[in-house]
Amino acid sequence: MSNILSISNVTVKFGGLVALNNFHINVRKGGISGVIGPNGAGKTTVFNIITGVYKPFSGSVLIENIELVGQPTHDIAHYRVSRTFQNIRLFANMSVSENIMAGASLKREGEFFSSLFSFPKARKNEKQINEKMNELLAFCGLEKYKNHPATSLPYGMQRKLEIARALMTDPKLLLLDEPAAGMNPTEKIALQELVKKISQQDISILLIEHDMKFVMNLCEHITVLNYGSVIAEGIPKDIQSNHDVIEAYLGSDVEDDFIESLEKETEYASR
Numbered sequence: 001m002s003n004i005l006s007i008s009n010v011t012v013k014f015g016g017l018v019a020l021n022n023f024h025i026n027v028r029k030g031g032i033s034g035v036i037g038p039n040g041a042g043k044t045t046v047f048n049i050i051t052g053v054y055k056p057f058s059g060s061v062l063i064e065n066i067e068l069v070g071q072p073t074h075d076i077a078h079y080r081v082s083r084t085f086q087n088i089r090l091f092a093n094m095s096v097s098e099n100i101m102a103g104a105s106l107k108r109e110g111e112f113f114s115s116l117f118s119f120p121k122a123r124k125n126e127k128q129i130n131e132k133m134n135e136l137l138a139f140c141g142l143e144k145y146k147n148h149p150a151t152s153l154p155y156g157m158q159r160k161l162e163i164a165r166a167l168m169t170d171p172k173l174l175l176l177d178e179p180a181a182g183m184n185p186t187e188k189i190a191l192q193e194l195v196k197k198i199s200q201q202d203i204s205i206l207l208i209e210h211d212m213k214f215v216m217n218l219c220e221h222i223t224v225l226n227y228g229s230v231i232a233e234g235i236p237k238d239i240q241s242n243h244d245v246i247e248a249y250l251g252s253d254v255e256d257d258f259i260e261s262l263e264k265e266t267e268y269a270s271r
């Protein structure tokens with residue numbers, strides 16, 4: 001089975017702090033994988049090395065055999081990698097539809113600007129962008145908010161809007177950084193369904209999440225980080241009973257959630 005993402009031997013240092021130590025992960029094409037770990041374990045740093053925000057001290061990050069290390073962030077977007085952020089980053093002064101359409105300009109900057117100077121092409125592009133925006137509004141359940149200011153949306157909907165904007169770039173790998181953070185249980189279930197639907201569109205997903213039930217229900221493969229090192233990896237069932245993982249979480253602020261998730265059967269089924 002081929003991988004869309006293969007990271008190997010990646011080490012990231014900030015001065016004396018080793019944020020990632022010989023990190024590795026493979027994400028299967030079409031799969032949903034997760035990275036978990038206590039606060040400060042290095043999870044967001046993984047996303048930042050994939051998207052070129054940080055350059056690793058050593059190691060390799062391959063998207064379908066293309067090396068991303070050393071490439072600038074704007075070039076990496078061309079390999080159809082898109083992400084959302086732990087702290088929502090919507091354009092505050094724009095409507096929901098405008099925020100989604102902004103994703104199109106991130107997609108192919110050159111095409112977007114050249115279209116401004118070519119009237120027939122511009123109209124065609126504008127029509128396509130509008131169609132796609134409307135499709136994504138429906139797909140993400142945001143239709144009724146179309147003309148609302150983005151930041152007036154309930155928190156859970158703002159997170160979905162970030163996902164819709166990321167999907168506008170037509171990604172083949174979507175990186176979701178704590179997508180369920182701040183959501184109530186109903187919103188989390190709706191988000192879980194949305195993530196499954198996205199994965200059914202042949203979009204591979206790598207997610208970081210503190211909500212263990214969310215991770216265990218969605219992910220086919222989980223990598224556990226602690227102090228920058230991989231301490232466990234495997235299917236949810238094995239991760240839940242892994243002694244090192246339980247140890248790492250004891251005393252952390254997500255301990256209760258994690259322990260609770262150990263006690264419950266998950267809905268996970270092999271895909």
Ligand SMILES: Nc1ncnc2c1ncn2[C@@H]1O[C@H](COP(=O)(O)OP(=O)(O)OP(=O)(O)O)[C@@H](O)[C@H]1O
Pocket residue numbers: 014017019037038039040041042043044045046086
């Ligand atoms: N730009 C930076 N400069 C210095 N240290 C950094 C930088 N980015 C991250 N770190 C440090 O690297 C470590 C890993 O950070 P990272 O944000 O990847 O953790 P995380 O697992 O995502 O944490 P959380 O769950 O709290 O978001 C932390 O100790 C953090 O303080």
